[in-house]
Amino acid sequence: MNIASAISAFFRPRTWKLGLKSLVLHPMRSGLTVLGIFFGVVSVIWLLAIGEGISREAQARIEDLGAENVIVRSIKPPDSGGATSTRTVDSFGVTRAEKELIETTIPTIGRVLPIREVQQRFAYNGNPNSKPVDGRLVGCTNGYAEVTRLFVDRGRFLSSVEVNGSKSVCVIAANLANRLFPSEDPLGKQIYVQDKKEFFKIVGVLKPRNASAAIGGSLAAQDFSLDVYIPITTMRQRMGDLEINRSNGSFVVKSFELTQITIQVAEVDDVKRTAKLVEATLKAGKIDRQDIAIVVPFELLEQAEFTRIVFMVFMGFIAAVSLLVGGIGIMNIMLATVTERTREIGIRRALGAKRSDIVLQFLVETISLSVIGGIMGILVGLLCPLAIELLKSITASSAPEMYASLPGDITDMRPVIVPFSIPLAFCISVAVGVFFGLYPAYRAAQMDPIEALRHE
Amino acid sequence: MSVAANETQIDGGVKLAASIRDLTKHYVLKSETVRALRGVSFDVPESDYIAIMGPSGSGKSTLLNLLGCLDRPTTGSFFLGDDDVASMSDDELSFIRASRIGFVFQAYNLIAQLSVVENIEVPLYYTGRLDKSSRQRSTDLARMVGLADRLDHRPTQLSGGQQQRVAIARSLVNNPYFILADEATGNLDSVTTSEILAMFQKLNDEGRTIIMVTHEDEVAAHAKRVIRLRDGEVQVDEPIKNRETFTVEQIQSYQR
Ligand SMILES: Nc1ncnc2c1ncn2[C@@H]1O[C@H](COP(=O)(O)OP(=O)(O)O)[C@@H](O)[C@H]1O
Ligand SMILES: [Mg+2]
Numbered sequence: 001m002n003i004a005s006a007i008s009a010f011f012r013p014r015t016w017k018l019g020l021k022s023l024v025l026h027p028m029r030s031g032l033t034v035l036g037i038f039f040g041v042v043s044v045i046w047l048l049a050i051g052e053g054i055s056r057e058a059q060a061r062i063e064d065l066g067a068e069n070v071i072v073r074s075i076k077p078p079d080s081g082g083a084t085s086t087r088t089v090d091s092f093g094v095t096r097a098e099k100e101l102i103e104t105t106i107p108t109i110g111r112v113l114p115i116r117e118v119q120q121r122f123a124y125n126g127n128p129n130s131k132p133v134d135g136r137l138v139g140c141t142n143g144y145a146e147v148t149r150l151f152v153d154r155g156r157f158l159s160s161v162e163v164n165g166s167k168s169v170c171v172i173a174a175n176l177a178n179r180l181f182p183s184e185d186p187l188g189k190q191i192y193v194q195d196k197k198e199f200f201k202i203v204g205v206l207k208p209r210n211a212s213a214a215i216g217g218s219l220a221a222q223d224f225s226l227d228v229y230i231p232i233t234t235m236r237q238r239m240g241d242l243e244i245n246r247s248n249g250s251f252v253v254k255s256f257e258l259t260q261i262t263i264q265v266a267e268v269d270d271v272k273r274t275a276k277l278v279e280a281t282l283k284a285g286k287i288d289r290q291d292i293a294i295v296v297p298f299e300l301l302e303q304a305e306f307t308r309i310v311f312m313v314f315m316g317f318i319a320a321v322s323l324l325v326g327g328i329g330i331m332n333i334m335l336a337t338v339t340e341r342t343r344e345i346g347i348r349r350a351l352g353a354k355r356s357d358i359v360l361q362f363l364v365e366t367i368s369l370s371v372i373g374g375i376m377g378i379l380v381g382l383l384c385p386l387a388i389e390l391l392k393s394i395t396a397s398s399a400p401e402m403y404a405s406l407p408g409d410i411t412d413m414r415p416v417i418v419p420f421s422i423p424l425a426f427c428i429s430v431a432v433g434v435f436f437g438l439y440p441a442y443r444a445a446q447m448d449p450i451e452a453l454r455h456e
Numbered sequence: 457m458s459v460a461a462n463e464t465q466i467d468g469g470v471k472l473a474a475s476i477r478d479l480t481k482h483y484v485l486k487s488e489t490v491r492a493l494r495g496v497s498f499d500v501p502e503s504d505y506i507a508i509m510g511p512s513g514s515g516k517s518t519l520l521n522l523l524g525c526l527d528r529p530t531t532g533s534f535f536l537g538d539d540d541v542a543s544m545s546d547d548e549l550s551f552i553r554a555s556r557i558g559f560v561f562q563a564y565n566l567i568a569q570l571s572v573v574e575n576i577e578v579p580l581y582y583t584g585r586l587d588k589s590s591r592q593r594s595t596d597l598a599r600m601v602g603l604a605d606r607l608d609h610r611p612t613q614l615s616g617g618q619q620q621r622v623a624i625a626r627s628l629v630n631n632p633y634f635i636l637a638d639e640a641t642g643n644l645d646s647v648t649t650s651e652i653l654a655m656f657q658k659l660n661d662e663g664r665t666i667i668m669v670t671h672e673d674e675v676a677a678h679a680k681r682v683i684r685l686r687d688g689e690v691q692v693d694e695p696i697k698n699r700e701t702f703t704v705e706q707i708q709s710y711q712r
Contacts, residue, residue: 014581014586344568347566348582349526350524350553350559352554352630355546450521450526453561
């Protein structure tokens with residue numbers, strides 16, 4: 001019977017007014033008590049926001065590889081023809097024949113893009129002030145831009161006609177364009193590849209693109225900022241399959257047909273199955289083949305999602321501990337308050353307060369404290385993205401070297417407030433108030449009114 | 457129920473505010489049992505004014521706590537109106553305290569964080585009858601005890617006598633069966649004591665039942681009846697012969 005009346009009293013504004021009144025009687029103590037919950041809630045929101053930020057960053061980088069793609073990279077096996085003494089060099093990596101084979105035998109496949117990357121030095125001879133730039137020369141087909149999510153800023157990407165006709169044309173990355181053509185329009189100009197004594201006419205300039213993530217040991221981070229894209233047919237015709245690097249006065253010769261093939265799967269649902277078929281095809285007869293790596297961004301996404309959940313649980317655990325500490329702080333203060341207010345409890349009991357009224361009174365005070373802490377925590381929690389930006393810019397300006405040495409995962413990270421963390425934090429602070437308030441309130445209600453009245 | 461109905465009326469039709477029979481209270485301690493009350497019986501007719509006296513440890517406070525429904529007797533019966541308090545649950549006792557009993561304590565016992573009116577309202581809050589008219593009622597009571605201009609003051613801003621007047625107003629707010637005063641003037645100087653006693657007399661003249669514990673004969677002399685306890689038993693229960701009273705002028709002069 002008194003449960004109902006206690007519940008109705010719980011929702012009476014006067015009950016809360018009274019609770020707040022008792023709290024402002026000791027502003028310092030109440031403030032310190034609130035701090036515990038405040039930090040707990042701030043940490044819940046911040047940790048979740050930072051966790052979400054990091055995982056989105058990782059996710060975005062993986063998605064840049066294309067969830068519908070299966071990527072086969074060629075890897076130079078250790079000690080295979082690396083010696084300069086031998087004239088014949090073993091060829092490694094995925095071959096054009098294998099590319100054909102995959103393309104024709106696996107039915108779930110849309111397009112297969114052959115890619116060949118070599119390091120080159122690029123120059124522009126039309127301007128004496130323009131210094132040569134070391135970058136990547138990428139042989140590719142007309143579908144490359146779309147599949148790799150490269151966007152044209154000016155001009156156009158390579159056309160199928162140019163690819164089929166082995167034309168000497170190229171498309172260049174934004175950063176390279178800025179470096180080689182600081183004051184001119186690169187469109188229509190010729191880029192000179194010094195090593196090969198070849199000229200390529202620029203038909204397009206790309207928009208800037210972020211570097212892609214390094215994925216485990218199998219796929220190095222790719223920097224697209226200094227790329228020159230030419231038809232792969234042209235590359236084969238003019239440069240063959242050898243790559244010769246001079247370093248420290250010695251030659252390193254590598255022989256490979258393709259650096260990578262990107263296999264676009266028609267339906268995302270088929271990605272995993274297709275990846276298995278691709279692997280079976282490539283490793284048929286040579287089970288422990290070391291010169292290729294098969295990267296499946298879709299599976300990486302799944303892994304990243306799992307990692308994200310583990311991370312969230314971990315962060316949640318830390319936040320829970322700090323809330324627990326905050327809650328214990330509240331309980332401690334409330335126990336002291338109850339003892340200190342024994343007399344008041346006695347008076348209220350004598351004037352007709354039931355045990356449930358006393359429980360309610362102290363519970364309301366504890367909940368008020370924790371909710372005030374919770375709301376303040378939520379407000380400060382929402383400032384997380386701002387605070388992190390501020391922290392980054394302060395670090396960047398006061399200690400630029402240290403900042404530059406930080407991994408990109410950290411500097412690029414933008415905290416993302418997780419929407420559910422707000423109601424979550426609020427509910428947690430109420431729950432902490434109820435949970436840690438019940439015992440002190442129970443203690444208060446169990447006091448004998450006569451004894452309590454005698455209390456000094 | 458029928459017993460109760462019989463007991464609330466005595467000859468002449470005077471209604472009883474309370475009636476106790478063979479009331480005992482034992483405190484069971486580890487080593488011994490303290491028999492604080494050993495069978496106390498008396499009636500409290502409405503608009504009576506009783507002084508309970510007796511040496512220290514004779515059971516005065518114990519008796520008052522029972523009358524105030526703060527505790528239950530070990531044996532015996534205690535009727536408040538028609539209700540037998542002796543068999544009530546803790547929550548029922550709380551409700552009786554909130555709705556029909558007025559306490560005035562020696563130490564005033566106001567709640568520090570509440571203003572004068574809010575303190576007066578507290579018993580109504582616990583009966584669930586707090587509404588707009590109750591604020592009016594509390595204000596009227598504050599005016600009656602001469603604190604109309606102190607409604608928003610805190611207890612710490614008031615003198616002892618003023619605090620006790622707030623406590624008296626509070627004891628009246630629920631229209632109680634009786635006012636229980638435990639050494640209500642014990643902390644006050646003689647002038648303020650007279651002030652409070654004048655107020656009790658006025659309330660009693662208006663029909664309020666008052667039961668007060670005191671050890672001072674001068675204070676007891678203002679009551680109509682004295683009950684003397686000794687070792688937990690009623691030793692004397694008699695009307696006061698030469699009752700001291702305040703004149704109407706005195707009562708008015710105390711209520712500035
Ligand atoms: N809570 C208690 N526990 C044990 N003994 C008590 C308790 N309250 C009172 N007593 C004992 O009961 C007797 C009567 O006490 P009390 O009613 O306070 O006397 P008075 O108010 O007349 O001084 C005393 O012997 C006292 O020690
Ligand atoms: Mg006493």
